[in-house]
Amino acid sequence: xxxxxxxxxxxxxxxxxxxxxxxxxxxxxxxxxxxxxxxxxxxxxxxxxxxxxxxxxxxxxxxxxxxxxxxxxxxxxxxxxxxxxxxxxxxxxxxxxxxxxxxxxxxxxxxxxxxxxxxxxxxxxxxxxxxxxxxxxxxxxxxxxxxxxxxxxxxxxxxxxxxxxxx
Numbered sequence: 001x002x003x004x005x006x007x008x009x010x011x012x013x014x015x016x017x018x019x020x021x022x023x024x025x026x027x028x029x030x031x032x033x034x035x036x037x038x039x040x041x042x043x044x045x046x047x048x049x050x051x052x053x054x055x056x057x058x059x060x061x062x063x064x065x066x067x068x069x070x071x072x073x074x075x076x077x078x079x080x081x082x083x084x085x086x087x088x089x090x091x092x093x094x095x096x097x098x099x100x101x102x103x104x105x106x107x108x109x110x111x112x113x114x115x116x117x118x119x120x121x122x123x124x125x126x127x128x129x130x131x132x133x134x135x136x137x138x139x140x141x142x143x144x145x146x147x148x149x150x151x152x153x154x155x156x157x158x159x160x161x162x163x164x165x166x167x
Contacts, residue, residue, distance in 0.1 A: 035064070036064040036066055037056075037063065037066065038068060041070060047065075051074055059085060060085075061083050062084055062085075065086070066090050067087065070093065071094045071095075073098060074095065076098070076101075077104070078103065078105065080111055081107055083108045084109070085108070085111060087114075089114065089117075094116065101122065101123055103121030105127050106127070106138075112141075112142040114145055114146070115146075116146065117146075117147040119150045120151070124153045126146070128160065141158055
């Protein structure tokens with residue numbers, strides 16, 4: 001085998017290995033899209049309460065909390081502190097907040113809330129707050145198909161979000 005032929009074979013092998021590595025990277029990114037956790041009172045759910053789900057240490061960006069079709073009555077404020085999660089109501093989902101503060105307090109970026117009704121908090125039903133973030137702004141917040149009633153202040157206060165979507 002000539003030297004040029006050996007180089008060509010070596011380069012072809014490197015290209016094949018590189019393409020395999022790129023393919024593995026894409027496969028890994030698909031797996032990293034997150035986990036959907038079902039929240040509700042049934043025996044087959046991942047979490048019995050929204051509080052339990054939000055306090056789960058394994059919750060990470062890309063994860064979804066799917067609230068089954070029922071009424072939830074958290075005794076205090078629901079704190080959303082994990083970036084990039086979704087909290088989605090499935091069916092006729094209601095959160096009857098008994099909080100003397102905010103019903104839902106979001107201090108994480110890129111959070112999406114969708115498909116539920118929230119009632120009864122003494123202050124904002126949903127408050128978005130940068131908390132201890134250095135520049136005082138969160139990047140990304142979405143609220144879709146959220147119905148607010150009987151809150152003590154404005155229904156949804158996106159406060160310090162640099163890019164919010166609500167419909």
